[in-house]
Amino acid sequence: MEREKLSEIERGDDGCILRFGDGASFRLGYLAIRCNCQCAKCKPRQENEQRKIELEEEVMRLRMEKPRVQPIGRYGIQLEWPTGCSSGIHSFKHLRELCESHGTQL
Ligand SMILES: [Zn+2]
Numbered sequence: 001m002e003r004e005k006l007s008e009i010e011r012g013d014d015g016c017i018l019r020f021g022d023g024a025s026f027r028l029g030y031l032a033i034r035c036n037c038q039c040a041k042c043k044p045r046q047e048n049e050q051r052k053i054e055l056e057e058e059v060m061r062l063r064m065e066k067p068r069v070q071p072i073g074r075y076g077i078q079l080e081w082p083t084g085c086s087s088g089i090h091s092f093k094h095l096r097e098l099c100e101s102h103g104t105q106l
Helices: 030-035 049-061 092-102
Strands: 006-011 015-020 025-029 068-072 076-080 089-091
Touching: 006 092, 015 030, 015 092, 025 030, 025 092, 030 049, 030 092, 076 092, 089 092
Parallel strands: none
Antiparallel strands: 006 015, 015 025, 068 076, 076 089
């Protein structure tokens, strides 16, 4: 599906602009991406509200820095954060969902 194909990512200091195959563009903060981190350590922590709040508090204490982006096949990207948590794969589908729930459409 075109809407679940990331065509461009433009990184800023505290968030990025994501453009998708259907032409939609969103601004999404790194905070939202990191609170929904897909790594093996963070993913189980999003399963219940209490653990999710704890994860969000931890993420908010981290210094927000521009990640390095590594493409993973045709379906996702890996974001390498200077402060860790870089092993998770963010599928385009997941990023689109995050954009729609936490981002601002441009
Ligand atoms: Zn993580």
